[in-house]
Amino acid sequence: MAKLVSEFYVLDVDHITGSNNEAIIRIFGVSDDGKKIVALDPNFTHYFYVTLKEGVDAGVFEEKLKKIYVREGERIFSVIKTEKLRKNYLGREVSAIKVYVNHPSAINKISDEIKKIEGYLDKNEFDIPFSKRYLIDNEICPLTKVRITGEEIDKKNYNVDYLVVIEKIENINGEMIKNPKFLAFDIETYSPRGDIKSNKNKIMAISVFSNYGEKKVFISKKLDGYDYIESFESEDKLIRRFIEYIKKESPDFLIGYNSDVFDFPYLRSKAMEHKISLNIGLDNSQLKFVKHGLYSAARIKGIIHIDLYHFIANVISNTLKTETLDLDSVAREILGYGKVKISWSEMWKIWENGGKDLVKICEYCLRDSELVEKLSEKFLPLMFEITKLVAQPLFEVSRMKFSQFVESYLIKEVKKFNELIPNRPDKDEVEKRKRKTYMGAFVYQPSPGLSENIVVFDFRSLYPSIIVSHNVCPSTINCYCCRGDGNVTPEIGEEKRRYWFCKKRKGIIPSILESLIERRSRIRKIMKEVKKGSSEYIILDARQQALKTIANSMYGYLGFARARWYCLECAESITAWGRSYITSVIEEAKEKGFDVIYGDTDSIMIALKDKTKEDAINFLEKINKKLPGMVLLELQGFYERGIFVSKKSEIEHGAKKKYALIDEKGEITIKGFEYVRRDWADIAKETQAKVLEMILKNKDVDGAMDYIRGIIKKIKNNEVPLRKMAIYTQMTKEFGDYASMGPHVVAAKKASDRGYKIGPGVLIEWVVTKGVGKISDRATLLEEAIEKNLTYDPDYYIKHQIIPATKRILEALGYSFEEIEGKQTRLGGFIEREEKNEGR
DNA sequence: CGAGCCCGGGG
């Protein structure tokens, strides 16, 4: 076959092992005209570093190192080359040896042998995966264009247009993929009794919706007469067709919502049941679940499977108003429309009845895919830009959290500083780090409760500004060269500790951060020249967001127990400076006669009272003239009314804001009241929502209090329907496997003894009934309680549901935690008062 | 108090 020069966008990278136990990099890509390519690069050698004890003869060490090999059956793992180097390591210079190995897995196999060599100090960078090392060292970035020279070979069993062996590879100006093919998909399963875990039930339908005009529903029952619906008489035919369809379409991105945890596991288990191979990989390999922290991620070779839920939960959620991240809520907020409304019980009845109504299930299913595709169009630009920054495969990036973005970015960037990457902490170290806390942000709270006519100021990127302005970095802290001088922190803690940061050498983290910030402001300038809403604008906007995301995560990263560049003293110094800036602004505001009602971390809220908006803006301008360097205060907005929560001290780092505001348009912003989970009874959720609304919209505090009193009274008088008291908990294992019998387990066990069929995956609806003993003794299945005409335990629901759900709001209105939960509770007061009133 | 367990998303 012929020599070939080819240009394509990198989609994914991994490696395979050749017949001589050599590791071969494998790149999956797509060209401008949509042709798929697999490119094999056998020319890259994996390596790691060994650092040496002081005074050790590196030459002698190196000679011993070179001879190391381990034999395992037919395979030999060995050192193939070494280099003596000086590397920077957190502000020091160290003597290191770069060790090249014949295969990535050799590192593990030979490391015990290396440890035995006299003078060994540590190994570094041994856990940087081969394919990532390849990307970093060759400055290749997923989603961008590369040019390769190579030889085309026989495609073997690859489902692609070309298979090439690379001779040379280079990136082309970071040119970004132009028209990627997105295909969203969704499955609907038959699930009577709310049992969605057990895979015994059939897949009813699978839908797909693309960004290039495809929309289809496959259904496993007879239904004719719709051109977008393909009907099959059985589930296995449905699955076979779906696989065939994916192979034919070969989308670049296959996108689901919670598909790592639901759609793909379900699909795979059904495929196994029918003995169907889910071989949708471009190398004809089967869909695989790879460990990704707590859960498994579904990986398809060559097609990037994105589970959009992760990105929304990990990255987008704090910018959303919705507290729950189900597809319907997220779509409503972002797209303005949501899922098709069909209740679960309706759904399986439609299925059982069959006939024409089945189209409702198809419509429902298709809408889900449509929402996922539309949401992808909104969020993938940001995901793509983050991918470009961290230069890691999108499969991983789409599942990462902020600290992982930072770490990946640092790993890529420190190369420019000849800096050795620190090792990841082991379990014990993580535990040790987690036990240490430090003083977090400043929270100012002189007047909790309800306020009106509010102006909010924010420090622009406070923590990043501090890091850069004061050169905060694990490589510059308490440096020898600036003893007694340096950038000295404010006093920290009761013992009035101070640290200092180097004034002579710029640290790696401040340098990297500063260039992130500079790049971002350059982009923001360009954006002003570009038409809003144009595709160029959207890309630039995503780019500046990506830069901001990483910049803003740097502080949190330094205090993150699993971080390679963890530095508690750095994090502590940053919050110390932060506290000193915000307190000085608050002092100044008070001096000028402003009524400061709330301050938290980097924001200050002021009730205007007799002052005007202009006064506020003038104050802002004066303050900014005094602030040093990059530190800048900005106007965030004006609000009509707000509830502020009292918190006396804030020890945790990254203090959370806890307030609810309503702006001049009637929009409510809620921060920090997080009680919208399914393990809360409806009554608690409803009460919370109602109370917030009454206070913010109508300023009706008394009404809200009355409302809570009313609910408590209703609960006491047994007037609340049992259904609203139900708490939902899932069985995750068999009864015998539970070490401790939580309430839902006891409830389920009781029901099971009475003949209910209950196993792992079943959602238990339980209530706490009246009586004596532990909660679990009184936990009963809702159905059983209704049947037996049992009554709920008012005490439990007041203390464990209503109070916690409204606690923070009450606190905000001057009712403290202790008053509510202590013996002499104010709510106790409510109740007693009620009773007295009634008695009168 | 620590240990154990569950939540999230999905039907």
Add this chain to the structure above:
DNA sequence: GTGTACGGGCTCG
């Protein structure tokens, strides 16, 4: 075949 992984809150014991 490269390598890890969440964080918060409740209940039991």
